[in-house]
Amino acid sequence: MDPADLPFPASLCHRCAFVRYNGNKRGSIFIGCTAPGLAKYYPQPIGRCGAMQPGPPPQTDNNS
Numbered sequence: 001m002d003p004a005d006l007p008f009p010a011s012l013c014h015r016c017a018f019v020r021y022n023g024n025k026r027g028s029i030f031i032g033c034t035a036p037g038l039a040k041y042y043p044q045p046i047g048r049c050g051a052m053q054p055g056p057p058p059q060t061d062n063n064s
């Protein structure tokens with residue numbers, strides 16, 4: 001996954017350990033949240049979030 005191809009590149013979720021990406025057969029990518037007690041999906045882009053935990057950058061095809 002190329003980070004430049006992710007939707008809402010300004011979203012705080014892309015830098016959060018709780019983010020999970022889900023794709024569908026049409027190539028859409030959805031930004032999901034796995035933080036305890038929060039919803040699985042929020043309207044994007046997220047600018048502020050009290051549950052945000054800094055995490056690694058999104059995995060790319062070059063990461064292994």
Ligand code: SF4
Binds near residue numbers: 038
């Ligand atoms: S905890 Fe907040 S910033 Fe992190 S993925 Fe969930 S909604 Fe996004």
